[in-house]
Amino acid sequence: MGRKILFVTTDQQRFDTLGCNGGTLARTPVIDALAASGVRYERAHPQSVVCMPSRSTIITGQHPSTHGVWMNGVPLPVDAPSVAALLQTAGYRTALIGKAHFEPFLDPFGRFTENVLAVRGEETRIGPWADGTTGPHRGFEHLEFATHGATGPMHYARWLQANHPEAVGGYYNPLDGDLEVNAAGGGDTDAPQVKHNPIDRAWYHTDWVADRTTSWLDSLDADDDWFCWMSFPDPHHPWDPPASEMGRIDWRDVPLPAGYPQSRAERERILDAKPRHWRLWYDGALVSNFEAPTKWVPATLTDDQVREVNARNAIECELIDEALGRVLAAIAARGWDDDVDVIFTTDHGELQGDFGLLFKGPYHVDALMRLPLVWRPAPAAGSTPSVVTAPVGLVDLAPTFCDIAGLEAPEWMQGTRLPVDDADAEARGIERVLTQWDSELFGVAVYLRTITRDGWVCTAYLPGHVHDGTEGELYSLADDPLQQANRWDDPAVRSLRDDLLADLWDSQPPERDPRLQLEAPV
Amino acid sequence: MSRATLRREVRIDRSPDDVWALVGDPTTIDQWFPGIAGCTVDGMQRVITTESGLPMPEEIVTIDPIQRRFQYRVTSPLFTYHLGTIDVIDLGDGASLVVYSTDADPATLALVIGGAAGNGLLELKRRLEGAN
Numbered sequence: 001m002g003r004k005i006l007f008v009t010t011d012q013q014r015f016d017t018l019g020c021n022g023g024t025l026a027r028t029p030v031i032d033a034l035a036a037s038g039v040r041y042e043r044a045h046p047q048s049v050v051c052m053p054s055r056s057t058i059i060t061g062q063h064p065s066t067h068g069v070w071m072n073g074v075p076l077p078v079d080a081p082s083v084a085a086l087l088q089t090a091g092y093r094t095a096l097i098g099k100a101h102f103e104p105f106l107d108p109f110g111r112f113t114e115n116v117l118a119v120r121g122e123e124t125r126i127g128p129w130a131d132g133t134t135g136p137h138r139g140f141e142h143l144e145f146a147t148h149g150a151t152g153p154m155h156y157a158r159w160l161q162a163n164h165p166e167a168v169g170g171y172y173n174p175l176d177g178d179l180e181v182n183a184a185g186g187g188d189t190d191a192p193q194v195k196h197n198p199i200d201r202a203w204y205h206t207d208w209v210a211d212r213t214t215s216w217l218d219s220l221d222a223d224d225d226w227f228c229w230m231s232f233p234d235p236h237h238p239w240d241p242p243a244s245e246m247g248r249i250d251w252r253d254v255p256l257p258a259g260y261p262q263s264r265a266e267r268e269r270i271l272d273a274k275p276r277h278w279r280l281w282y283d284g285a286l287v288s289n290f291e292a293p294t295k296w297v298p299a300t301l302t303d304d305q306v307r308e309v310n311a312r313n314a315i316e317c318e319l320i321d322e323a324l325g326r327v328l329a330a331i332a333a334r335g336w337d338d339d340v341d342v343i344f345t346t347d348h349g350e351l352q353g354d355f356g357l358l359f360k361g362p363y364h365v366d367a368l369m370r371l372p373l374v375w376r377p378a379p380a381a382g383s384t385p386s387v388v389t390a391p392v393g394l395v396d397l398a399p400t401f402c403d404i405a406g407l408e409a410p411e412w413m414q415g416t417r418l419p420v421d422d423a424d425a426e427a428r429g430i431e432r433v434l435t436q437w438d439s440e441l442f443g444v445a446v447y448l449r450t451i452t453r454d455g456w457v458c459t460a461y462l463p464g465h466v467h468d469g470t471e472g473e474l475y476s477l478a479d480d481p482l483q484q485a486n487r488w489d490d491p492a493v494r495s496l497r498d499d500l501l502a503d504l505w506d507s508q509p510p511e512r513d514p515r516l517q518l519e520a521p522v
Numbered sequence: 523m524s525r526a527t528l529r530r531e532v533r534i535d536r537s538p539d540d541v542w543a544l545v546g547d548p549t550t551i552d553q554w555f556p557g558i559a560g561c562t563v564d565g566m567q568r569v570i571t572t573e574s575g576l577p578m579p580e581e582i583v584t585i586d587p588i589q590r591r592f593q594y595r596v597t598s599p600l601f602t603y604h605l606g607t608i609d610v611i612d613l614g615d616g617a618s619l620v621v622y623s624t625d626a627d628p629a630t631l632a633l634v635i636g637g638a639a640g641n642g643l644l645e646l647k648r649r650l651e652g653a654n
Contacts, residue, residue, distance in 0.1 A: 073633065073637065104637075106630070106634055107557075107574070108557075108572050108574055108576050108578075108634060109556065109557020109558065109572045109573055109574065109634075109638050110557055110572060110573030110574035111556050111557040111573070111638060111641065115574075116573070119574065153574070178628035178629075178630060179628055179630040179631060179634075180628065180629075180630055441633070442526045442629055517530070517637070517640045518633070518637060519637035519638065519640060519641065520633060520634060520637045520638075521630045521633045521634065
């Protein structure tokens with residue numbers, strides 16, 4: 001019997017939403033306790049700041065250039081490399097419960113396996129694997145899907161429609177009549193993607209994901225080794241937690257975030273020092289990110305809307321923390337406590353008011369790139385609690401799962417097992433993390449390549465719709481933790497910039513050839 | 523955002539006549555367009571049914587065997603506007619270029635149809651080249 005792995009992800013959660021990371025709004029005692037007894041990472045970055053590429057990195061252990069999911073709407077091939085397949089081959093029982101999103105959701109033709117499984121209520125199906133053999137879909141013998149709200153073909157949506165149809169309409173509709181991300185406002189402040197949701201808490205997707213996870217774990221034998229990816233759809237917008245929970249945090253009492261310049265003139269001054277697409281989006285003049293509502297203009301964002309969004313987001317984080325606590329209690333009840341590694345993270349961050357913006361896009365700053373990451377090794381492993389400040393990436397998760405399971409990481413994985421402390425990171429030369437953005441849609445193309453190293457974050461822009469390839473961003477994370485002063489053109493740091501750029505280009509991962517096609521909106 | 527346009531294309535190592543025999547026949551769409559479970563054709567009206575069970579009524583606009591151009595409109599109320607165009611172009615070396623263009627309003631649906639069309643062209647290539 002080996003170590004079991006509970007891998008917990010959320011969607012679009014900022015680093016500073018956890019108490020253990022200095023957050024003061026949401027109470028997250030369960031995750032804080034895991035951090036106190038495990039390893040807390042101060043600088044974990046995604047390799048993409050949108051869902052599908054980032055989640056594809058998690059499962060493949062590869063950068064987006066290599067696994068090929070270069071933007072949302074590009075499906076990860078069903079025979080892509082998968083760490084779950086490795087674990088399943090090694091004898092692990094495997095499940096993914098909650099949000100997968102390796103394949104697009106909007107799928108009227110029923111082309112994508114994950115949607116078909118949900119429609120048919122199937123647990124998995126045999127499909128091709130990267131090694132030329134076949135096995136359960138992406139290595140998961142049990143799959144139950146959920147996403148934001150109760151529409152679409154997901155298992156959760158079908159469960160809610162069948163059992164509590166009166167609750168379906170309580171959710172915010174993520175898409176509008178044009179099937180675009182909905183810009184409609186709600187709540188007390190008319191903030192976009194906000195709605196009063198009267199749903200019973202027990203029926204909300206956060207609790208459903210925890211319930212289904214517990215149910216699957218209960219189905220296992222005591223001696224089984226298992227890898228369970230429990231994937232919460234929150235706190236990604238829409239921000240529509242159960243109304244019964246809204247009393248936890250009064251949005252009127254929420255302080256404005258440090259990254260939200262309260263003066264409009266100051267917001268615009270900061271944005272004007274960044275590459276053009278920042279300000280163009282703020283003004284509603286250019287949409288280069290189709291995961292944000294295209295009909296919403298960030299310049300209309302009010303102080304109170306920022307407060308309400310942050311309050312609702314924090315409530316969703318608290319519900320996740322409590323749901324995780326219930327699952328950990330169930331694990332303890334099975335007597336598995338000492339043998340379970342718990343890793344908690346998310347796929348990317350959320351602007352949440354920083355720079356006067358919400359949602360996400362081609363903006364490589366801490367709001368979107370600095371992620372919560374906590375690894376509580378199995379107590380039986382006898383590890384020492386620590387805090388890691390060296391930069392690590394979600395690309396490092398798959399090799400870490402292999403290491404926990406006693407497997408050698410295969411060559412196709414591009415990350416390295418997570419360091420257990422800074423000395424380990426230094427000994428293994430872990431000093432940089434890469435992030436990339438590619439998007440091409442409806443005539444607008446944006447490409448970013450970013451390196452984070454030595455306390456600096458450096459982003460180069462490739463030629464695109466509004467960039468000529470000379471633009472960039474350079475921030476000192478120590479001196480400018482909010483990334484408000486772009487030093488790309490500062491002669492005082494020119495040689496540093498050149499050094500970072502040389503490293504950035506030298507470190508680029510190989511590109512998949514031929515490039516995969518964009519097949520759906522998201 | 524309102525209307526959007528998308529284009530997908532593929533080279534097929536078969537003669538334009540061979541390709542057109544499939545593309546120009548509106549009853550064969552369910553043989554090569556992934557996610558279409560069936561179709562019925564009545565004159566210039568076609569109804570396709572997707573794998574998810576969604577019926578989609580269409581109007582056939584053009585079947586031109588000389589230009590080798592097929593055009594259709596989805597008339598479902600989901601669309602404010604739609605025009606799908608499939609051109610089979612003679613590359614002169616015994617091969618064909620098939621271009622599938624999708625213009626639609628709302629824009630999101632252009633990507634839904636156009637993205638699936640890319641898969642359709644790959645299936646078309648597989649079928650036709652496999653029959654060599």
